[in-house]
Amino acid sequence: MRSPRPYNFSAGPACLPLSVLEQAAAEMCDWQGTGMGVMEMSHRSSAFQSIISQAESDLRQLAQVPDDFAILFMQGGALAENAIVPLNLAHTGQVDVAVTGSWSAKSADEAARYAHVHRVTDTVQDGYRSIPAPSTWTLREGVDYVHLCSNETIDGVEFAELPNLRELGCSAPLVVDCSSNQLSRPFDWSRIGLAFGGAQKNIGPAGLTLVYARKALMKSPLAACPTAFSFERVARDGSMFNTPPTYAIYIAGLVFKWALRFQYAGLQGLAALDAQNRDKAALLYGALDGSALFENRVDPSVRSRMNVPFFLRESSLTDTFLAQASQAGLMQLKGHKSKGGCRASIYNAMPLSGVQALVDFLQDFERRHG
């Protein structure tokens, strides 16, 4: 009998469904009788073409991505996209950014290398614990796009819903860095111009970047844009302008199949993941709010369902807590180095039982040390 796996709360790369890893291991040397592993196949082979096509159509079905969006499989992660997006879209050189955490702040800084950037809101003084209502943002007329990060992995703040820019009188496309909450909940694609995210949280291995681009938005990039990072070119070549990260796409495809079959509370697919993510977050925040030792400091209306930073009021106990948690099979709970404290990332592949185990441990630790 196999001993139970520890629960891995890494912010990314993050835990994957065990069934996905087991299938990948079983197929490592021979994918479906081809005599080759997926890593060894030409990206132009019919075998790999079937893998990438299936992955794209499963992702489209799962996340209900409309047909007027292209799905691109790219490389470089969100940090590269922070440059690639303005290189593709900032034709007039005016970009609005909502700075609601460490990642959108980085995006604003990088975009400022290619365009004039105006921060329509910036919560740095608040320690990135809240999101001002979009109706208060100082949106400008005629900008190339408005950027936001739908979930701030480091700070643990998440948009409960995406702003409707048109209702706010803004006709610019909305660009969403959804690295850490893509596939965790439904998105209202009618509000989105372009979204992007690294795969290494809810989707698969690091080294794969998903880009969801409204087809009408894609045109020739700025002159400085490397051809390999032109959305228009990558879309035209079906993500095969350069050799795509084939094995990462295969793993992502296995995760999409797992997600499509996922069941919870009588639901299936993204609806089931959404419901489980809601329940997992409620369970963990409930425990933190009911504790005299642990605390989460984010405005409850914008708390992230994916990344839960928390602190021990007696901070000298933090290292003891982390060491004992690790011994108890609750791994990678250390907070981001810029914030200190602890952080539990509870992406799609973290089951409710993992969050329950963490909550039980928090309460036990508090009894022993509180």
Added chain:
Amino acid sequence: MRSPRPYNFSAGPACLPLSVLEQAAAEMCDWQGTGMGVMEMSHRSSAFQSIISQAESDLRQLAQVPDDFAILFMQGGALAENAIVPLNLAHTGQVDVAVTGSWSAKSADEAARYAHVHRVTDTVQDGYRSIPAPSTWTLREGVDYVHLCSNETIDGVEFAELPNLRELGCSAPLVVDCSSNQLSRPFDWSRIGLAFGGAQKNIGPAGLTLVYARKALMKSPLAACPTAFSFERVARDGSMFNTPPTYAIYIAGLVFKWALRFQYAGLQGLAALDAQNRDKAALLYGALDGSALFENRVDPSVRSRMNVPFFLRESSLTDTFLAQASQAGLMQLKGHKSKGGCRASIYNAMPLSGVQALVDFLQDFERRHG
């Protein structure tokens, strides 16, 4: 008993050593007792830090990369590097390129988006079958760098040795796209300023790019360079400015270990691979040159030891040949779409027995159809 694997002659992604795939499968769900697979580990974790450090030091030992070179683990492949290199190095905007095949031609075209490009030689009229002696190249004074492709994957021409630019009176650094022959033979690093290559031929999965950069050459890139692709920044952050392609680096590390242990003809490591590659190429070219049906059209002095394009003099037999070869377990022998015909890529992981099986099949096919 396991049935033998077919031989996979793909140009890349390409075959990997079976022992590497078997170890990766065995460790997929639990790397060395951590309870986590490598794909699931934070890139900042001590476990992954040990993986990337070991991979770098093994690669440095294997390829004898001097200490005054940084080794960077990047993303985007050679096509992205075609832009990233001038974005980092073309400070005066003057670049020389030796065009000896399809890849160096692409590099010249992409570099021309960032700099004035002068082709010091161009063999397109010759069908990329030869390499004029570097002493005949029209090298210019004071350029930012001289680019060449050490092995042309599509055309099958390879530099038997890298030019010594200083002996030719040129003080510019040499930039080498070594995607398809890195680790297949020793390089004379004293002649190189910077080298780069996609991993998916001799090293591992697609989605990982190796950059070997002389430290003295790294400085602030051009203003348009995305921060994620600044050599200087990536080096300073130990390839952790953005999340690196962690699983691909792990696989590459297993391949480096395999290569360090590789033995052939009384040799070990890179010397053994070099010797086997020489013998594999001699066996295959010998069979082609001795055939009345098959032919290789490249100048014998610059024939690639990695990629062997060949043609049937009776071209109507090509499809029959490819179908029968595939049936006989000799896979992915179709030529690049721009060239037609056939191509056998015989990278490090292709054993001598695979080339012998191909030669036997060529001779058998010729007996039956010649």
